[in-house]
Amino acid sequence: MPVEAWVFGRKITDPSGDADPTYDIIEVSIKEGHYIIHYKVSGSIGSIGAYSVLFDIDRNPATGEQGWWTGIGPEFWISYLGEDQEAWLFTIGWVKVKQLWYSVEGGYLKISDFTLSDMGLSGRINRIDIAAYSYTKSSGPMDRAPDTGVRTITIISPP
């Protein structure tokens, strides 16, 4: 993917129909200001689904969490764990960093209340890689956006 200036609200899109509708990611975006993730699947957000946005903040897939997420190497990720009705910011080893607020509105899962500083990023310009996953705890990954690779973005913190 080409490097692009971060435009808050820009969507990471994925084809519809390439997974079970509960897990079939069609778009993910992050809004400016309160850093709200908008996560949309082609069906309904699942009560037993799990949806994650992965942040490879050192842009090195060899560092960070591996397992299902080999090839991305996220240092931090935000997950909505449907069966637990919780959204968390995690770091390596599934260590909980911060509990987040979420809602399901208009077909979107909305997760908010996280900041760049929660991931050790300053207010300077930061370039990071991002990908999204839907998965089940028993079966693993169900869909990914983008389907291969990551989206490299430059975050320019609001003044």
Ligand SMILES: [Ca+2]
């Ligand atoms: Ca999809």
Ligand SMILES: [Ca+2]
């Ligand atoms: Ca990494």
